[in-house]
Amino acid sequence: MEEEASRFDDHAFVPMVSLEMNVAVFKSQWQFCDEITEYLSDILGQGHSDPARYANFLSVAANELIELAFRATNGRGKISFSLARSATSNRLRIAFPCDEEFPRKHMQTGSREIQPGLDDGSGQLVTKSDGALLSNLAAIFGAAIHIEKDGADRIGIIADFPSAEDFQ
Secondary structure (H helix, E strand, C coil): CCCCCCCCCCCCCEEEEEEEHHHHHHCCCCHHHHHHHHHHHHHHHHHCCCCCHHHHHHHHHHHHHHHHHHHHHHCCCCEEEEEEEECCCEEEEEEEEEECHHHHHHHHCCCCCCCCCCCCCCCECCHHHHHHHHHHHHHHHEEEEEEEEECCCEEEEEEEECCCCCCC
């Protein structure tokens, strides 16, 4: 939706590929996570001095984010995956429908950005493993990873990975 545009500057990014599928089909087989990851990672590797190494390394992060979407989606509607590239970053965006419960547990009042791990300001960790996962992926890959509201009943996971090949 136009009104619910991401806070991230998409203007600097050139679209590479997008894939959309029915959530029920996506959730019908866990192996779709691996297959979609492999497809997207191969595309991310294009243009690098060692495409297989870059694609293989980023496939770990992409797979974790796709599996997070697999677990979080409510099973209705469409899930979309897209890749875009800027001069310094590669962006993976996953948007999918979710129940009201997910944003309510993870979003601060009045915010469009999900705060992984906090339950309505109570300070109780309710998704400690997912919050730790996102934090660890961001640190290991030097990525900026955010979860935002994407329409009334959808969320988007946006991950910007540096296009430099100097992973640690």
